[in-house]
Amino acid sequence: MNTMKRVTRRGGLLLAAALAVTLSANLSPARAADGPQAAKVTIDNFAFTPASLTIKQGTRVTFVNHDDIPHSIVNASGKFRSKALDTDQSFEFTFATAGDFDYFCGLHPHMKGKIIVTPE
């Protein structure tokens, strides 16, 4: 009986895990597919790190603000623009097309960064 119970429980857990994977895949297919194609830019001390980031087309980049002061992510050509990010808030953008994308902080424009997107 003990053995049976244990097996059943494990089976249930596996089923739950499988369901969870299926659910998350259904709810946000892009995110699930992103797995290896995700990158991060952090903001510390009024600077983007890395200041220049090279990624493959289709990569989702997460910008995270670690400063005590809000910052924003603005592309001068209007391809992307975040709201002001307070401490530890983040902004995500998927770079679907290849090219060079300069950006800056809309509040402190001396802060500049660049995303270089290479074709797949």
Add this chain to the structure above:
Amino acid sequence: MSHNEKDGVNRRHALECMIWAGTGVVWTMSGGVPTSTLLGAAKAADAGFSFLQISDSHVGFDKAANPNALATLQEAVAKVSALPAKPAFMIHTGDITHLSKDEQFDNAAQVIGRLKLDAHYVPGEHDIIDENNGKAYLDRYGKGTKGYGWYSFDDHGVHFIGLVNVVDLKAGGMGNLGAEQLAWLADDLKGKSPSTPIVVFAHIPLWTVAPDWGWGTQDSMQALALLSRFGSVTVLNGHIHQIMQKVEGNVTFHTARSTAFPQPAPGTAPSPGPKVVPAGELRGLLGITDVVYRPGAQALAITDTTLAS
């Protein structure tokens, strides 16, 4: 640049980088010459009138550099209320709030409202980061203003000009006035006598304090060119949370200290972010100092007084 008061700051150094911690500054216009008197030592103006400057209140800020920016604004307001001579009005040179939230604007207005003074505002970059890019500020303070909130008014024969240099900032640049506002300024000054005393106030300094930190306004020279024919021009700014002053010809530039938290002097820290000091030292830094100056004269008196003293 050392900012240790025990160093025995010499006159030249004091002129280069004045360290006084004003939670508010009282400006007295006497014979067209503005004189600033810090709150602790303010006296009744014998002639002319006085007005108050408050800056960088950052209501809503609650990080290590000051866990309660509203409380220090309240303390600043209490200092003003205790003045022997009531200022004619006040100006706030921006960053009223930290994140442009309604609650932060409301709290700031409630505290500042206790002064029962006419208040003239210009926005800081922290005041226009609501979802509608500045609508929250303009709904409150934009009445009778142009563009993103610039305007002018006259009081006691002095022409006051509030400028907005925190909107539409350009990549790699600093503060920005923009062509539309500069055209308005040219028109606003048209026909004014060169002997009219001018006071210009804006959030970001209208002279270049530290370009690598964005502490300046990239097209300010165009504004200053329009002001060059006037005999007395005083430029009052905030943004950098410390006092700096420069006199150039007929123009006196002056930045006010924040009521919320200090920022480092240029070159003394990796970034201009809030300067964290031990809790017991914050009010010492937010303390007040008496600075009396007369444009064109050599005499300059600086007296540091802290809130803690």
